[in-house]
Amino acid sequence: MKNIVWHEHKITGKDKENQLKQTPCVLWFTGLSGSGKSTIAVELEKRLYEKGKFTVLLDGDNIRHGLCSDLGFSVEDRQENLRRVREAAKLFYDNAVITMVSFISPFAEDRQLARKLVGKDFIEIFINCNIKTCEKRDPKGLYKKARNGEIKGFTGIDQAYEEPESPEIKINSDQTTPEAAVEIIISYLVERKYI
Numbered sequence: 001m002k003n004i005v006w007h008e009h010k011i012t013g014k015d016k017e018n019q020l021k022q023t024p025c026v027l028w029f030t031g032l033s034g035s036g037k038s039t040i041a042v043e044l045e046k047r048l049y050e051k052g053k054f055t056v057l058l059d060g061d062n063i064r065h066g067l068c069s070d071l072g073f074s075v076e077d078r079q080e081n082l083r084r085v086r087e088a089a090k091l092f093y094d095n096a097v098i099t100m101v102s103f104i105s106p107f108a109e110d111r112q113l114a115r116k117l118v119g120k121d122f123i124e125i126f127i128n129c130n131i132k133t134c135e136k137r138d139p140k141g142l143y144k145k146a147r148n149g150e151i152k153g154f155t156g157i158d159q160a161y162e163e164p165e166s167p168e169i170k171i172n173s174d175q176t177t178p179e180a181a182v183e184i185i186i187s188y189l190v191e192r193k194y195i
Protein backbone atom coordinates (compact mmCIF):
# COMPACT_ATOMS: atom_id res chain seq x y z
CA MET A 1 0.00 0.00 0.00
CA LYS A 2 1.31 3.43 -0.94
CA ASN A 3 3.03 5.41 1.84
CA ILE A 4 2.09 2.83 4.44
CA VAL A 5 5.02 0.91 5.89
CA TRP A 6 4.66 -2.05 8.25
CA HIS A 7 6.24 -1.33 11.64
CA GLU A 8 7.86 -4.39 13.22
CA HIS A 9 6.97 -5.21 16.81
CA LYS A 10 9.50 -6.31 19.41
CA ILE A 11 7.21 -8.86 21.01
CA THR A 12 6.00 -11.57 18.65
CA GLY A 13 2.97 -13.83 18.63
CA LYS A 14 5.26 -16.70 19.66
CA ASP A 15 6.42 -14.70 22.71
CA LYS A 16 2.79 -14.30 23.71
CA GLU A 17 2.06 -17.99 23.12
CA ASN A 18 4.87 -18.75 25.56
CA GLN A 19 3.57 -16.19 28.03
CA LEU A 20 0.00 -17.48 27.87
CA LYS A 21 1.09 -21.12 27.49
CA GLN A 22 -1.37 -21.82 24.74
CA THR A 23 -1.59 -22.51 21.03
CA PRO A 24 -3.96 -20.16 19.22
CA CYS A 25 -6.56 -21.08 16.65
CA VAL A 26 -9.69 -19.59 15.14
CA LEU A 27 -12.89 -21.52 15.82
CA TRP A 28 -15.31 -20.30 13.17
CA PHE A 29 -18.92 -21.26 13.91
CA THR A 30 -21.35 -21.14 11.01
CA GLY A 31 -25.00 -22.15 10.75
CA LEU A 32 -28.54 -20.88 10.46
CA SER A 33 -30.00 -18.38 12.89
CA GLY A 34 -31.18 -20.38 15.90
CA SER A 35 -28.93 -23.35 15.11
CA GLY A 36 -27.09 -22.76 18.39
CA LYS A 37 -23.82 -21.08 17.44
CA SER A 38 -23.88 -18.56 20.30
CA THR A 39 -25.24 -21.05 22.84
CA ILE A 40 -22.45 -23.53 22.09
CA ALA A 41 -19.71 -20.90 21.75
CA VAL A 42 -20.60 -19.36 25.11
CA GLU A 43 -20.46 -22.78 26.82
CA LEU A 44 -17.18 -23.56 25.09
CA GLU A 45 -15.69 -20.27 26.23
CA LYS A 46 -16.65 -21.11 29.82
CA ARG A 47 -15.00 -24.54 29.56
CA LEU A 48 -11.82 -23.06 28.07
CA TYR A 49 -11.72 -20.37 30.77
CA GLU A 50 -11.95 -23.05 33.44
CA LYS A 51 -8.99 -24.76 31.77
CA GLY A 52 -7.00 -21.55 32.11
CA LYS A 53 -7.18 -20.63 28.43
CA PHE A 54 -7.39 -17.05 27.21
CA THR A 55 -10.12 -16.64 24.60
CA VAL A 56 -12.03 -13.96 22.77
CA LEU A 57 -15.51 -14.58 21.43
CA LEU A 58 -16.63 -12.44 18.51
CA ASP A 59 -20.39 -12.98 18.38
CA GLY A 60 -22.54 -11.75 15.52
CA ASP A 61 -25.17 -9.82 17.42
CA ASN A 62 -22.65 -8.27 19.81
CA ILE A 63 -20.26 -7.13 17.10
CA ARG A 64 -23.17 -5.55 15.27
CA HIS A 65 -23.70 -3.33 18.33
CA GLY A 66 -20.29 -1.72 17.78
CA LEU A 67 -17.66 -2.47 15.16
CA CYS A 68 -20.31 -3.27 12.54
CA SER A 69 -23.23 -1.13 13.76
CA ASP A 70 -23.25 0.73 10.45
CA LEU A 71 -23.98 -2.43 8.45
CA GLY A 72 -27.24 -4.14 7.50
CA PHE A 73 -28.05 -7.54 6.07
CA SER A 74 -27.76 -7.05 2.32
CA VAL A 75 -25.34 -9.38 0.56
CA GLU A 76 -22.76 -6.54 0.34
CA ASP A 77 -23.12 -5.57 4.00
CA ARG A 78 -22.85 -9.19 5.13
CA GLN A 79 -19.62 -9.46 3.13
CA GLU A 80 -18.20 -6.29 4.68
CA ASN A 81 -19.33 -7.49 8.11
CA LEU A 82 -17.35 -10.69 7.66
CA ARG A 83 -14.35 -8.90 6.19
CA ARG A 84 -14.04 -6.86 9.38
CA VAL A 85 -14.65 -9.88 11.55
CA ARG A 86 -12.05 -12.07 9.86
CA GLU A 87 -9.50 -9.26 10.12
CA ALA A 88 -10.34 -8.83 13.81
CA ALA A 89 -10.10 -12.60 14.33
CA LYS A 90 -6.69 -12.63 12.65
CA LEU A 91 -5.45 -9.87 14.97
CA PHE A 92 -6.43 -11.86 18.05
CA TYR A 93 -5.04 -15.08 16.56
CA ASP A 94 -1.71 -13.39 15.80
CA ASN A 95 -1.59 -12.36 19.44
CA ALA A 96 -1.90 -15.95 20.72
CA VAL A 97 -5.58 -15.80 21.57
CA ILE A 98 -7.92 -18.75 21.09
CA THR A 99 -10.46 -16.89 19.01
CA MET A 100 -14.08 -17.86 18.51
CA VAL A 101 -16.29 -16.38 15.82
CA SER A 102 -20.03 -17.07 15.86
CA PHE A 103 -21.73 -15.50 12.87
CA ILE A 104 -24.23 -17.08 10.48
CA SER A 105 -21.58 -16.50 7.77
CA PRO A 106 -23.88 -17.85 5.07
CA PHE A 107 -21.59 -17.54 2.05
CA ALA A 108 -18.88 -20.08 1.32
CA GLU A 109 -16.69 -17.43 -0.29
CA ASP A 110 -16.50 -15.34 2.90
CA ARG A 111 -15.64 -18.39 5.00
CA GLN A 112 -13.00 -19.36 2.44
CA LEU A 113 -11.46 -15.89 2.68
CA ALA A 114 -11.31 -16.24 6.47
CA ARG A 115 -9.70 -19.67 6.12
CA LYS A 116 -7.11 -18.27 3.73
CA LEU A 117 -6.33 -15.30 5.98
CA VAL A 118 -5.87 -17.38 9.13
CA GLY A 119 -4.17 -20.40 7.55
CA LYS A 120 -3.56 -23.80 9.14
CA ASP A 121 -5.22 -23.07 12.48
CA PHE A 122 -8.62 -22.21 11.02
CA ILE A 123 -11.24 -24.60 12.35
CA GLU A 124 -14.63 -24.38 10.71
CA ILE A 125 -17.46 -25.64 12.91
CA PHE A 126 -20.71 -26.24 11.08
CA ILE A 127 -23.65 -26.11 13.48
CA ASN A 128 -26.04 -28.07 11.35
CA CYS A 129 -29.71 -27.80 12.25
CA ASN A 130 -32.88 -28.39 10.30
CA ILE A 131 -34.47 -25.06 9.47
CA LYS A 132 -37.81 -26.30 10.82
CA THR A 133 -36.18 -26.83 14.20
CA CYS A 134 -34.50 -23.41 14.07
CA GLU A 135 -37.84 -21.84 13.23
CA LYS A 136 -39.55 -23.66 16.07
CA ARG A 137 -36.85 -22.51 18.52
CA ASP A 138 -36.92 -18.95 17.18
CA PRO A 139 -35.20 -17.60 20.33
CA LYS A 140 -35.26 -14.00 19.10
CA GLY A 141 -38.58 -14.10 17.23
CA LEU A 142 -36.75 -13.37 13.98
CA TYR A 143 -38.21 -16.20 11.89
CA LYS A 144 -41.68 -14.96 12.76
CA LYS A 145 -40.75 -11.48 11.58
CA ALA A 146 -39.11 -12.84 8.42
CA ARG A 147 -42.24 -14.87 7.60
CA ASN A 148 -44.37 -11.75 8.14
CA GLY A 149 -42.13 -9.83 5.76
CA GLU A 150 -40.90 -7.53 8.55
CA ILE A 151 -37.30 -8.66 7.92
CA LYS A 152 -35.92 -8.92 4.39
CA GLY A 153 -32.91 -11.00 3.37
CA PHE A 154 -33.26 -13.49 6.20
CA THR A 155 -30.92 -16.47 5.87
CA GLY A 156 -32.78 -19.65 4.97
CA ILE A 157 -36.00 -17.77 4.14
CA ASP A 158 -35.26 -15.30 1.36
CA GLN A 159 -31.47 -15.40 1.32
CA ALA A 160 -29.18 -18.39 0.77
CA TYR A 161 -27.24 -20.41 3.33
CA GLU A 162 -24.40 -22.23 1.60
CA GLU A 163 -23.56 -25.29 3.69
CA PRO A 164 -19.87 -25.95 4.34
CA GLU A 165 -18.58 -28.80 2.19
CA SER A 166 -15.74 -29.97 4.40
CA PRO A 167 -15.85 -28.34 7.83
CA GLU A 168 -13.31 -29.55 10.39
CA ILE A 169 -16.18 -30.21 12.81
CA LYS A 170 -19.87 -30.78 12.08
CA ILE A 171 -22.39 -30.80 14.89
CA ASN A 172 -26.00 -31.76 14.34
CA SER A 173 -27.48 -29.51 16.99
CA ASP A 174 -30.97 -30.92 16.51
CA GLN A 175 -29.64 -34.26 17.80
CA THR A 176 -26.87 -33.12 20.17
CA THR A 177 -27.14 -31.18 23.42
CA PRO A 178 -25.00 -28.03 23.79
CA GLU A 179 -22.97 -29.86 26.47
CA ALA A 180 -22.25 -32.75 24.10
CA ALA A 181 -21.37 -30.29 21.33
CA VAL A 182 -18.82 -28.64 23.60
CA GLU A 183 -17.31 -32.06 24.38
CA ILE A 184 -16.90 -32.78 20.64
CA ILE A 185 -15.03 -29.50 20.15
CA ILE A 186 -12.88 -29.95 23.27
CA SER A 187 -11.91 -33.47 22.11
CA TYR A 188 -10.93 -32.09 18.71
CA LEU A 189 -8.73 -29.43 20.34
CA VAL A 190 -7.11 -31.93 22.70
CA GLU A 191 -6.44 -34.43 19.89
CA ARG A 192 -4.69 -31.78 17.83
CA LYS A 193 -2.81 -30.45 20.87
CA TYR A 194 -4.35 -26.98 20.85
CA ILE A 195 -5.26 -27.43 24.50
Ligand SMILES: Nc1ncnc2c1ncn2[C@@H]1O[C@H](COP(=O)(O)OP(=O)(O)OP(=O)(O)O)[C@@H](O)[C@H]1O
Pocket residue numbers: 031032033034035036037038039040060061102103104137139140173174175176177178181
Ligand atom coordinates in the same frame (compact mmCIF):
# COMPACT_ATOMS: atom_id res chain seq x y z
N1 LIG B 1 -28.64 -28.81 21.03
C1 LIG B 1 -28.72 -27.50 21.05
N2 LIG B 1 -27.63 -26.75 20.72
C2 LIG B 1 -27.72 -25.40 20.73
N3 LIG B 1 -28.82 -24.70 21.06
C3 LIG B 1 -29.92 -25.39 21.38
C4 LIG B 1 -29.93 -26.81 21.39
N4 LIG B 1 -31.15 -27.22 21.72
C5 LIG B 1 -31.89 -26.12 21.93
N5 LIG B 1 -31.18 -25.02 21.75
C6 LIG B 1 -31.71 -23.65 21.86
O1 LIG B 1 -31.69 -23.11 20.55
C7 LIG B 1 -31.44 -21.71 20.61
C8 LIG B 1 -30.21 -21.39 19.77
O2 LIG B 1 -30.05 -20.00 19.75
P1 LIG B 1 -28.67 -19.26 19.51
O3 LIG B 1 -28.92 -17.84 19.83
O4 LIG B 1 -27.57 -19.97 20.19
O5 LIG B 1 -28.51 -19.48 17.92
P2 LIG B 1 -27.51 -18.77 16.93
O6 LIG B 1 -27.07 -19.84 15.99
O7 LIG B 1 -26.47 -18.04 17.68
O8 LIG B 1 -28.46 -17.76 16.14
P3 LIG B 1 -28.14 -16.32 15.49
O9 LIG B 1 -27.45 -16.59 14.20
O10 LIG B 1 -29.48 -15.71 15.28
O11 LIG B 1 -27.29 -15.55 16.45
C9 LIG B 1 -31.24 -21.35 22.07
O12 LIG B 1 -32.46 -20.87 22.57
C10 LIG B 1 -30.87 -22.69 22.69
O13 LIG B 1 -31.22 -22.75 24.05
Ligand SMILES: [Mg+2]
Pocket residue numbers: 037038039059060061102
Ligand atom coordinates in the same frame (compact mmCIF):
# COMPACT_ATOMS: atom_id res chain seq x y z
MG1 LIG C 1 -25.94 -16.03 17.79
